[in-house]
Amino acid sequence: MSAAVIYTDLDGTLLDHYTYSAEAARATLATLRGLGVPVIPCTSKTAAETRVIAAQLGLDGPMIVENGAAIWVPDHWGLTRTEAGISDGEMWCHGFGIPRAVIRRQLAILSIEWGNRYQSLCDLSDKQVMSVTGLDAASARLAKERHFCETLVWLGTPADRIAFADQVKTLDLRCVQGGRFVHVLSSGGKAEAVSWLHRKICAERPGFEAALSISAGDAENDVEMLQVTDLALLVRSPVGDPPPLKRAGGLVISDEFGPAGWSEGIEILLDRVEEERASGRFLPKRHDHNAA
Ligand SMILES: [Mg+2]
Structure with a gap:
């Protein structure tokens, strides 16, 4: 049974803003793999770029690309393909917007x-x-x-x-x-894509029925996503102040920048998920009433 799914921005969040390195997050990524917590990129990058980065980071699950305008899901994840979904043989794609x-x-x-x-x-x-x-x-x-x-x-x-x-x-x-x-x-966006995918994962992937959603981002285009997930991490950026967020709770703002801040914040949020589980008080599931 998986406790959570992490939806993460790449540039400036999991990857360093200047060097594009994720080195400082490697140990946390390994811990998450051990816990069975998937890390799903949610990025303005293209599918072609994201595939290369995901492979380098050992991420083999779905990916949300082009700012949430499209989601690619590997066939081996067992999620049902949507009617309009195109496929390249290993992954299928659900697009939200116009070409x-x-x-x-x-x-x-x-x-x-x-x-x-x-x-x-x-x-x-x-x-x-x-x-x-x-x-x-x-x-x-x-x-x-x-x-x-x-x-x-x-x-x-x-x-x-x-x-x-x-x-x-x-x-x-x-x-x-x-x-x-x-x-x-045209439509979609990171928040809509994350909500759509998280509902689908909870409904269709065995062991994920009660998984919490965690999002991580650093910039204005992450704000809506950071507001719809159960827990959120705002990673500090070396090139701007953290954008204002409207959330009642469940938010961590990192002290460190980029991947170091990502690791710092994700570890705090994982402890929070464990505390909730141990106490039997489950956090409210936001996507249940956040149908996009
Ligand atoms: Mg970013």
Whole structure:
């Protein structure tokens, strides 16, 4: 029986903001493997990028990609595939939004007014992506394999970005601010994807009926996710103050940055889960009444 499922942002949370290393979280990841607590990436990265990172970290479960616009689930997890789910033979994908090509066409409506204040990540050369992200050449190429979300390098001011987000809403799209980029997506988002997947895991995966959901993130695009899970970890960032959160409890804010802060906070939250279990007082299950 698994006590919890961890849904975690990658950049700046499980991975160091500058070096993309998860070294400081390795020991905690090993502990979680021993406890049977799955760690599910929930990231603005593409499926192609996330697969490589998940393999390096020894994570072989589902992954939530492109800011929650799509979920990939390995067949061996035994979850039922959704009707619209596409498959590549080993994993199936549930998409929440419209394809990126359609988002781009919509955004083109705003390009006369705003086009000089952003650049699509996918329009940059691999070298340019390497220079804005610090990724190596292979990772930079994978970062451009986006299917459900348009990722923008913001060239304007922060105030411009807020005004642009308002305009984007009039197109029935939404902007979310990540650690580095602005992401434009149609629907879904990390919170919706986590709620959808957690309900499915509890309902369909044996031994997970009472599993608590734990989320971990560092930036504004993690806030909604951090508000819907049973427990949450806000990892401190070297490039900004922790974003404000609306939660009644069950929140840890790390002292350390990135993967060191991730380990620090996850270990505190695991103790909290154990205390709840030992006392027989189970925490309320948020996703039961948080149908997305
Ligand atoms: Mg992040």
